[in-house]
Amino acid sequence: MSSAITVRDLTKRFDKVHALTDGRLTVERGEIHALLGANGCGKSTLSKIVAGAYAPTSGTVLIDGKEVSFRSPRDAEEMGIALFYQELSLIPKMSVEANIFLRREPRNGVGFIDYAKMRTETLNLLAMFKDAIGDDIQPDALVADLTPGQRQIVEICKVYAKNPSIVIMDEATAALDGRQVKVFFDILRKKREEGVSTIFISHRLDEVFEICDHATIMRNGAVVAETAIAETTTEDVVHMMVGDVKKAPKRQALDDEGKKPLLKLEGVGSNLLNDVSLSVAPGEIVGLGGLQGQGQSTLLRSLFGALPITSGTVWLNNEQVAIRKPADAVRRKVAYVSGDRGPDAALPGRSIFENLAAAILVSEKRKLVRAKELRPQLAEVASAFKTKYARMTDAIGTLSGGNQQKIFIARWLATNPKVILLDDPTKGIDLAAKADLFALIRKLAESGVAVLLYSSEESELLDNCDRIAVFNDGAVVTELSGAEMDSFHLTRAAYGEA
Amino acid sequence: MKSILSAPKSGSTVSKRPVWLVAFGSLVALVLINWFLQPSFFDGMVMHSNLTTFLPLTLVAIGQTFVIMGGDIDLSVGSIAALVNVVTVTVIAMAGGDAASVPIGLLTGLVVGVLCGVFNGLLISYLRLQPMVATFGTGIIFSALALWVMPQAGLSVPEVYWMTYSDFVLGVPTVLWILIAGFLFVLFMQRRPFESHLKAVGGNRAGAFQSGINMSFVRLLSFALCGLFSGFAALCLTGETASGDPLIGQSLAMGSISAVVLGGTMLSGGVGGAIGSIFGALLLGMIGNVIFFAGLPFEFQTLVQGLIVLAALAGGVLVARK
Ligand SMILES: Nc1ncnc2c1ncn2[C@@H]1O[C@H](COP(=O)(O)OP(=O)(O)O)[C@@H](O)[C@H]1O
Ligand SMILES: [Mg+2]
Numbered sequence: 017m018s019s020a021i022t023v024r025d026l027t028k029r030f031d032k033v034h035a036l037t038d039g040r041l042t043v044e045r046g047e048i049h050a051l052l053g054a055n056g057c058g059k060s061t062l063s064k065i066v067a068g069a070y071a072p073t074s075g076t077v078l079i080d081g082k083e084v085s086f087r088s089p090r091d092a093e094e095m096g097i098a099l100f101y102q103e104l105s106l107i108p109k110m111s112v113e114a115n116i117f118l119r120r121e122p123r124n125g126v127g128f129i130d131y132a133k134m135r136t137e138t139l140n141l142l143a144m145f146k147d148a149i150g151d152d153i154q155p156d157a158l159v160a161d162l163t164p165g166q167r168q169i170v171e172i173c174k175v176y177a178k179n180p181s182i183v184i185m186d187e188a189t190a191a192l193d194g195r196q197v198k199v200f201f202d203i204l205r206k207k208r209e210e211g212v213s214t215i216f217i218s219h220r221l222d223e224v225f226e227i228c229d230h231a232t233i234m235r236n237g238a239v240v241a242e243t244a245i246a247e248t249t250t251e252d253v254v255h256m257m258v259g260d261v262k263k264a265p266k267r268q269a270l271d272d273e274g275k276k277p278l279l280k281l282e283g284v285g286s287n288l289l290n291d292v293s294l295s296v297a298p299g300e301i302v303g304l305g306g307l308q309g310q311g312q313s314t315l316l317r318s319l320f321g322a323l324p325i326t327s328g329t330v331w332l333n334n335e336q337v338a339i340r341k342p343a344d345a346v347r348r349k350v351a352y353v354s355g356d357r358g359p360d361a362a363l364p365g366r367s368i369f370e371n372l373a374a375a376i377l378v379s380e381k382r383k384l385v386r387a388k389e390l391r392p393q394l395a396e397v398a399s400a401f402k403t404k405y406a407r408m409t410d411a412i413g414t415l416s417g418g419n420q421q422k423i424f425i426a427r428w429l430a431t432n433p434k435v436i437l438l439d440d441p442t443k444g445i446d447l448a449a450k451a452d453l454f455a456l457i458r459k460l461a462e463s464g465v466a467v468l469l470y471s472s473e474e475s476e477l478l479d480n481c482d483r484i485a486v487f488n489d490g491a492v493v494t495e496l497s498g499a500e501m502d503s504f505h506l507t508r509a510a511y512g513e514a
Numbered sequence: 515m516k517s518i519l520s521a522p523k524s525g526s527t528v529s530k531r532p533v534w535l536v537a538f539g540s541l542v543a544l545v546l547i548n549w550f551l552q553p554s555f556f557d558g559m560v561m562h563s564n565l566t567t568f569l570p571l572t573l574v575a576i577g578q579t580f581v582i583m584g585g586d587i588d589l590s591v592g593s594i595a596a597l598v599n600v601v602t603v604t605v606i607a608m609a610g611g612d613a614a615s616v617p618i619g620l621l622t623g624l625v626v627g628v629l630c631g632v633f634n635g636l637l638i639s640y641l642r643l644q645p646m647v648a649t650f651g652t653g654i655i656f657s658a659l660a661l662w663v664m665p666q667a668g669l670s671v672p673e674v675y676w677m678t679y680s681d682f683v684l685g686v687p688t689v690l691w692i693l694i695a696g697f698l699f700v701l702f703m704q705r706r707p708f709e710s711h712l713k714a715v716g717g718n719r720a721g722a723f724q725s726g727i728n729m730s731f732v733r734l735l736s737f738a739l740c741g742l743f744s745g746f747a748a749l750c751l752t753g754e755t756a757s758g759d760p761l762i763g764q765s766l767a768m769g770s771i772s773a774v775v776l777g778g779t780m781l782s783g784g785v786g787g788a789i790g791s792i793f794g795a796l797l798l799g800m801i802g803n804v805i806f807f808a809g810l811p812f813e814f815q816t817l818v819q820g821l822i823v824l825a826a827l828a829g830g831v832l833v834a835r836k
Contacts, residue, residue, distance in 0.1 A: 069723070069724055088723075088726060088728070089723065089724050089725070089726045090726030090728075093726055099724075101724055103720075104721070105720070105721040105724035105725055106718070106721055107713070107714045107717040107718045107721050107722065107784065108717065108718065109713070109717045109784045109785050110710070110713065110714065110717060110784075114710055118710065118711070118714055118722075118725040118727070119707070119711060119725050119726050119727050121707045121710065123707070127706060128705035128706060129705055129706070129707055129710070
């Protein structure tokens, strides 16, 4: 009998990024198969190819022994394949039921949507989670009004509404709580008995060992091993995920141990953060590690005043501060740079000059600007960053991603910041620009700035930080420093095995 | 951020309130004001003539809604209307200019309208041009074609055309029948999956694609619908003016977009509906009326309309920020 899924020699390139270099996978009927690997190793890319959302650059996919070449997710759906999208495929401004049945709306005789039937079927699907959520999710609620966990449950319902025989769960448990995970696992087991094949991608190894039959392990875009879960250990799996552990170049520890921290957090909490304590000395770069979405970005945004902090204290220079809005942060010389350049940072369509000046205006409470005065000052900062631009008056959009990012860091430089919060700052920029950027960040630190860096790529943290605080579910679970700063310890801590 | 803290137990109340409620309320208010300023407002004749004036914009606004719900915009609707107008009039004249040639002219006109919409849709959904830029460009092309077909206003249509349009059918004004048909069409579309797919495309392109929606086709259809309704509007204008004019309908693009926004449809796509746009279009018309009867100079009309649209847009932003 042929396997449910067979993937051979699959590759995928996005322009210059080789997201997948050697995708291989065999999943049998009625098994739960784990797909493991560090962030950015290509799990989601592989999943999306199998589900028809990406076309592969080369390679073959066989479903039940037959070669397929999907042109859209719809083709894959017709073969019984359903994918839980890690970033969710929901439409925020539509209701739960409309989302679950999007494109597969039940219709009546005249081709109208059969709302009554849609309601009943939605309630049936939601009832799978009854033990964990009761009737918290109403079929007519807007998805935008749901919590992240509830949205994941809706996405799970959307998957099972298609009655799939092959299911891919790409980090479907990331925002679920313990009880919800338990119910979800019961569903997975029941589906396994019905002969459904599931590919299970999770950031918690204990979950994988609890529910999976086999595991395929990936590293840097390639599959490196396949094993039965019963024949391996978490230790082995982590080793396979990270490969040969190379020691991070040892950075000289800060000699003056007694140095006063510039930024100090004590038991900081909010709805998404849980009792975070941290301190950063001037000159230090502290990394925020862990799997994506465990509270790292939330912490940075909260410190910048963009999200609320509801408990705990923040000390800046031994002074207790309350930062309620970004303007407070800017005036206290706290800077924030996000990798999502578009919505967060750029004044789109405006000139490089205007983008550079934005932060100064807030920090100096300036209302009127004499462009002539500011321009030389800003040109100096921009050139310090080796930013390549033709004219200050050119639109920001004319710059490459890396150069835009430099402009956004440069704009804070002009305000002489004391603390810099970097929120995945290298997202989507090329290697050379990355190197420039980190050289710059190091230089800033050496001038006495305290840096908090979150990156979704662990190598960036290992290469550039003095210490790493590892996050899980909104809390710091471990702090790595010195000899422990290697990818083995980081991965293990991130996967909750410390 | 409140939404993350506590999911409401039974949906949000905002989502349950139809988006057109504000437009409808304002319309009722303006009707009352107008009635006060012009006591004859509810006379059959006055209503009939008002409706005749408001109908073309209302039809275009219905079509424009579909495009905007999908996250696009169509600036060429006015030019499409002009082209359909001159084509219809010319074809009727070429086919003999008698009563029998009228249906041929109407049909040709509508086909031209749909083709213009399909052309816009192909450029935007398949060649991936920016909707604003593409329809600005095609609008110029359609205008040029209209001038080429008929360089100067002229040619009259057979009496039966404009007579039927301005008359009654089964005791009800023709224009009211058309408005009712528009309403029914909108209600019909509301219950069809297409509108839901269109909103998904406008609300989250990636999610719509991942849900298996054929996005290019859905967007193409929305432009085709918009072309069709611009065509309907042109046929109404033809019935009203009884002749061809290559420069007709120039205010329809901005007017229809304003009506759609006033009706509660978000310019960013994904939220709204054509019911609101119908109210929005009537509302715009009523604003004009009230300004006239209040004795203010005509130029105020555009100014006030502009301010109101601006307020509606700002209101939308404030709601979205909340
Ligand atoms: N649409 C895309 N465009 C460009 N690069 C991408 C895209 N999707 C993924 N990548 C890149 O491909 C690599 C693999 O990503 P992904 O499959 O999401 O990894 P994983 O799911 O294992 O975390 C990453 O380096 C990522 O930056
Ligand atoms: Mg992923």
